[in-house]
Amino acid sequence: MYPTTPSDAYDRFSSGPPPTAPPPQQQPTYNHAMNQSHHARPAAGLARWSTGLFHCMDDPGNCLITCLCPCITFGQIADIVDRGTCSCAGSGAAYAAICATTGMGCLYSCVYRTKMRAHYDLDEGECPDFLVHWCCELCALCQEYRELKNRGFDMGIGWDANMERRNRGVTGGQVMGAPATPVGMMR
Numbered sequence: 181m182y183p184t185t186p187s188d189a190y191d192r193f194s195s196g197p198p199p200t201a202p203p204p205q206q207q208p209t210y211n212h213a214m215n216q217s218h219h220a221r222p223a224a225g226l227a228r229w230s231t232g233l234f235h236c237m238d239d240p241g242n243c244l245i246t247c248l249c250p251c252i253t254f255g256q257i258a259d260i261v262d263r264g265t266c267s268c269a270g271s272g273a274a275y276a277a278i279c280a281t282t283g284m285g286c287l288y289s290c291v292y293r294t295k296m297r298a299h300y301d302l303d304e305g306e307c308p309d310f311l312v313h314w315c316c317e318l319c320a321l322c323q324e325y326r327e328l329k330n331r332g333f334d335m336g337i338g339w340d341a342n343m344e345r346r347n348r349g350v351t352g353g354q355v356m357g358a359p360a361t362p363v364g365m366m367r
Contacts, residue, residue, distance in 0.1 A: 226303040229323060230330040233305075233312065236322040239329070246322050251276040253321045254289055256335045260328050261296050264339030286313040289321065296324060300331070 236243040246253040255272025262271070279285035290313035297304060305312070312320045329335055333342050 226301050228303055229305075229327055231323060231326045233316060233319050233323050235326070236319055239322070239326055242325050242335075243322055246318050246325070250285070250318060250321055251279070253325050254285070254292075256338075257289075257296070257321065257324050257328065258292050259338045260333050260335070260342070261292050261299070262339075264343075268338055286310075286317045289313050289317065293320060293324060296327070300327075302327070 231238055236246075242253065251272040254275040255268040255270075258266060258271030258275075259268040275285050275288055278288050287310065290310040293309045293313060296302065297309070307315075325335060334345070337345075
C-alpha cells in the first residue's frame, strides 16, 4: 500500500558527524586606536573616505577655522562640489544666514555631503548624511574638506583656479614635465 523506502534512507543522515552550520558572518570590529570601524568592504563599487570622520586633527589649521567659523569651510567645500556655479563667499554667506536664523545649517550642509559622495562614489558609512551632519557638523565639514584636499584640490583658491591649474598642468606650483632649471647666473 505504501511505497517502501530503502533501508539506508534514514541511516545516511545519522551516520558520521552531524552537518555543520555555516560560519557566522564576520561582524565589524571597532579599532579604538584608529577611532574608526573596519568592514570587509564598502558597498559594491563605492570607495572609502580618505580620512575618518573624527580625524579632524589631521589638518589642525582647518580644524581651528572650522571650529571658529564653519561658514568659511562650508563655502570652500560648496564652491568645489558645485563646480564654481556658486562662489565660496555666496555659499558661506547662505550657510551663515541659515545658521543665524534657524540654527539648522546642518540640513543645508548635508546636501553637499550627499552631492560629494555621489560625485566621487563614496560610501555612506554607518549613518545617513543628514545624521552625520546633525550630530557631528564640524567633524563632517572637516572630513569633507580633507577629502577634497586629498583628491588634489587647493581649497584656498576655489574651483576656477583649480581648473585653470589643471589645464596648464600645474600641481603644487610646478609645471608637470618641465625640467628643473637652476636659479642664478648662467654662462
